Amino acid sequence: MPDPPTIPELPNDQIPPIGSHFMVVFFIAGVVPNPLDIRFQTVSGISSTIETEQVTEGGENLFTHRLPKRVTYQNLVLKRGMVKGSPLNIEFGLAMDLMKFSPSNVLVMLLNEKSNPHASWLFKNAYPVTWTVSDLDATKNAVVIDTMELAYTRFQNLRL
Template identity: 60%
Template sequence: MTYPGDAYQAVRGGPPLAFRFNVFFFMGGIVPNPLDIRFSKVSGLSSNIDTQSLNEGGQNLYTHRLPTRIQHDNLVLERGMAIGSMLVAEFNATMSLFKFNPSNVLVTLLDETGSPISGWLFMTAYPVKWTVSDLNAEQNQVVVETMELAYQRMQAIRL
């Protein structure tokens, strides 16, 4: 038995690897800053449908579960602290001035040649949390900033 992904995997040599990706912020139609496309980790690529249970009179074997709305986890981006980042300026404006400038965010998965093979578009994304790793004089570690975004909707893109 063959599955739709089998042809792709046979040509490409297996399922895609998760360590080749880019993140693009579409802020005001400006070309993305090279500092703001590279992250070490992306998480929160998920959504689920909430359901409501409905009991049918006289039916004791099961309960109807009806879909009500789609819920999305926050998009979480991690990277080494970047100096001169426009994205940091946007997060700073949100966190210090309560000024929101929602934008669309595209996460792309890349093949071994660097060409996009899949993606996820997050529409109307805005910052909801920003953390910087602990500063510790006893450890020789990179300062990591974590950026968390809420968004209106997620659209999976398969190329």
């Protein structure tokens, strides 16, 4: 009986990255990196969808044409332990308390084992839309989590 075929190993640069090593950079006024607000527990909402429009063709009853219409995006959702005195908290406070917005660019970087960027996503003109504090519960010994949700005009996928 012949030996089963062996599956070749992937070269190191082809192994899918681990999603637990990442960094988030907020650019104050769109250009100056904020060095204090870079650590988050989770990042979600990196998603885009192309909306389509259905067009029926006269006399064609088997199908309809689906034509691309526009790209839509989910909100970017960031979670971290509650911190005091961060520029990001000030920006969220101004938005939530006074409806004053200063849209900025946000860079999310997936890092490799040497802390070099493996992939990045640049979110353009991001601004706060939701700020949630986790439940306070005297029966649990848990870190208080801030959840910050941002809308943005678009994002660019920057694969290296």
